[in-house]
Amino acid sequence: MSTRDEVLDQIKHASAGFEALLNNDIAGARKILESQPQSASHLVGLGIVAFLVSILSREDAELRTATETLQRAEALASAEAGVKRLKGDTGVYPPGTEYKVLIGDATIGQALVAIMSESYVEFAKAVWKLNKSYKIFMSVHKTVFPDEIGENESLRDVITKLNTFYAAQTSPEATAASASSTGGGFFSGWGRKKNPALNRVRNASSSSELPSTGADADGDADAPGGGGGVAQSAPGSRGPSRHNSATDLTAGVQRMQVGRVNTTAFMETDDDDFPAPLWADDPLTTLIVSGAALGSGMFGLIFSMMPPKMRKMISWFGFTSSSRSSSLKLLKVAASTGNDVHGYFASLTLTTYYGFILLMSGWQASEASCLKTMASVLDRVVARFPQGTLWVLNQAKLARYSRQSEKAVEIIESALEREAKEGTGFREADSLLVFELMWLYLSQARFVEVADAAERMCTLNSWSHATYIAVGAGALVDEINSRRAKGEEPPEDLVTRADALLAKLPTLCTDKKTLGEKPVTETFIVRRLEAQRAKLQRWTRAGRVGKDARLFEVIRITNSLELGLFWATIGGRSPAAGLQAEIDLLSSFSPRPAYAPTSALSTVTTASNEPGANGQSVDDLDTSSEVLIRDLLLGALYTGLGYYESTHYATAVRYLDKVIAASALDVGEEKWVVPCAQWHRAVVELKLGDSEANNPPEGKQASELWRTRFVRAEAWLEGALAIPEFDLKTRVRLQLCASSLPRLSRSDAKRGDPFEED
Secondary structure, eight states: OOOHHHHHHHHHHHHHHHHHHHTTOHHHHHHHHTTOTTOHHHHHHHHHHHHHHHHHHOOHHHHHHHHHHHHHHHHHHHHHHTOOOOTTOOOSSOTTHHHHHHHHHHHHHHHHHHHHTOOHHHHHHHHHHHHHHHHHHHHHHHHHOTTOOOTTOOHHHHHHHHHHHHHHHTSHHHHHHHHTSOOOOHHHHTTOTTOHHHHHHHTOSSGGGOOOOSOOTTOOOOSTTOOOOHHHHSTTOOOOOTTOOOOOGGGOOOOOOTTSOOOOOOOOGGGSOOOOOTTTTOHHHHHHHHHHHHHHHHHHHHHHTSOHHHHHHHGGGTOOOOOHHHHHHHHHHHHHHOOSHHHHHHHHHHHHHHHHHHHHSSOOTTHHHHHHHHHHHHHHHHHHOTTOHHHHHHHHHHHHHTTOHHHHHHHHHHHHHHHHHHOOSOHHHHHHHHHHHHHHHHHTTOHHHHHHHHHHHHHHOOSOHHHHHHHHHHHHHHHHHHHHHTTOOOOHHHHHHHHHHHHHHHHHSSSOOBTTBOOHHHHHHHHHHHHHHHHHHHHHHTTSSOTTOOGGGTOOSOHHHHHHHHTTOSSTTSOHHHHHHHHHHHHTSSSOOSSOOOOSGGGSOSSOOSOOGGGOOOSSSOSHHHHHHHHHHHHHHHHHHTTTOTTHHHHHHHHHHHHHTOOHHHHTTOTTHHHHHHHHHHHHHHHHHHHHHHSOOTTOOHHHHHHHHHHHHHHHHHHHHHSOOOTTHHHHHHHHHHTOOOBOOHHHHHTTOOOBOO
């Protein structure tokens, strides 16, 4: 059995390992965490290190290491959780609560590893592990938040309530009581009327009236847990903790350094002012509060984003649906107050969530709020982990979502250059940066650099080399076609490289399976490759190309633009120059686009419009389905261009409506184009609503205008969902998941801003 002091030392030491991990020092993290093999905190840390490395590299050996380490951590934490503690050897919360958090960490880690193992048996185990972790975290949640978190409760209210309880539990009266008992009785502690310390703070009109926890003015803590003095940790204080944890987001405005995005740190409107946590220098309490907030908040957020039918299904396994706003509030509690691994992972969860919403939804009523919240979370962790790849990546994503693509590229390129020079040892994490860089280059129509990044991905992880090569080969073909559209002959090395990548592609799409099935992206690549080969055969039979012609000679619509559409990298967040370059490229192919203005490139085409032998088409796009793919891409690109000049929305609408109205015969095997067009049509409808709201027609009210737009948008989204099966349906479903429309608020409608975040 570990004593309280030993547990505190273990938590502090393991935290140093976590911090090394989050600052890219994998070797340093492992050295620290391996030094105490009998500590549950250290074993959980080792398991998380192995898990992160495995999820980024997809190496089976790391997956096995992660599972074995997390299983040992779970067993050790379970044994410690049931030990009866000595009198006085308890903390603010019931003894053993900290080990319940560690059990929850270990089990959810095992579940995630099992999901990655690509086995039905392991997937079934994952469901069981997730259910166990969920029940543990909800148990700890009820201990820390017995009154739950109200949907309309502000972050200030939540932290003030936690501070009130902490002050009561660490008062001289509570300390004396715990020394004469074995602890427990937490629920009588939260709201206990006979506790004089609690009575003094319960009715305080503001958090600044809460008492000191027994420390002198210099901040030397005498109270249990080292509460710190009022000057440093009392509610209303703006000073950091004595460990420089920067737990208070309102400590001041954090401006990013050179190479970072210039953002001002602040939470959402109701969260911009809250007291510093009294438990900032108490690692045991921090672990419990942050762990409870992260665990319950993360599960709740995931459940809240599931479709209703899926939520009903998972309820059979014991999971219950949650409020999204309450779940986000919990994550903000951990991110804003926790200077432990749970606080950092809460920050990562929040930035991932807001990034997902901004990237995948296409349109957001609360876009400004999402950007602000993401920036505020990042400002805190970036200051602490300036070298951390996960935070650098999200800085770049934030710049991209803010339509600062050049800044995003600069952030990533600087980080990769620094990594190559210093060699901090987190090679697997570099793949995240390079993957993001690949899409950034595509958004700027820097096709050769797209291919460079795609081929580099193959050296960094083993997720899907087929996807990387398909994007890289497609980008090189885009470069070839762009040069030819300008009347230039592409250099031989470019042609040779494109040909080599296309030749390599078929062998990469044969073995990889997930739960017995090929990855959906690779299934799409294979089917499109078959369509391109059929086109080569048609052109060969028609005499348009020689018998020794290579595949790239007939490709016009490439995997780079198709997959770029699915991964939401072309369109909404792209710079105007990149959008126009891709529009010009697609417009250069015959037959002429139906609605696009004449572009600089479209004066030169790669094929004649005259009928060929046997009446066969000699257009670049020689099937109706290929023309529809181009129409869809142009519709998405013009939608993106509409951000810079709203008149382009009308062109986008015409293209997307044309695709939606296409017959099944014209669509052929490309069944994905219609639901994709429906989703983009909903997006452009809402963007038109933004434009209309900025300059409403005379006599029209905002609520009336938006109601019409919402009805139309919902119809297109429902239409996309109604189509049974098509390529990459999961990606479109993710976009639909992120596209939940806001509720129309009467009070907001009167102000002409009819949005309420759902």
